[in-house]
Amino acid sequence: GAGGAGTASCISGSPVTRAGGGGGTGNGTSGSPGAAGPGGGGAGRNPANGTANPGTANTGGGGGATNGSPCNGGAIGGAGGSGLVIIRYLTSDSPGASGGTETTSGSDTIHTFNSSGTFTA
Numbered sequence: 001g002a003g004g005a006g007t008a009s010c011i012s013g014s015p016v017t018r019a020g021g022g023g024g025t026g027n028g029t030s031g032s033p034g035a036a037g038p039g040g041g042g043a044g045r046n047p048a049n050g051t052a053n054p055g056t057a058n059t060g061g062g063g064g065a066t067n068g069s070p071c072n073g074g075a076i077g078g079a080g081g082s083g084l085v086i087i088r089y090l091t092s093d094s095p096g097a098s099g100g101t102e103t104t105s106g107s108d109t110i111h112t113f114n115s116s117g118t119f120t121a
Helices: none
Strands: 007-009 016-018 085-090 101-105 108-113
Touching: none
Parallel strands: none
Antiparallel strands: 007 016, 085 108, 101 108
């Protein structure tokens, strides 16, 4: 089946959907793979045996499924998409904070981390 829909959030300053589910796979080579879930999920994959589609980077989306056969070797599910950390606060509450990619939205400051980093308040 299709992956589940992710969750929409405006924490980054505009609406974005993240954390969609990965699509399933059909039974054998004739089954239909499941669609990716909205929000970064990876689609399922057929034919049997092979690596499925990964989730989208920086969304936390789930990887798609694939099927395997004991006669033809295994199958590898898609890797989940990497996550991210977003910190949003009223700019006047911490005017000297730093770290990540810094943007603003109205009277708020937003720090986005797509990899390891340090937030200093």
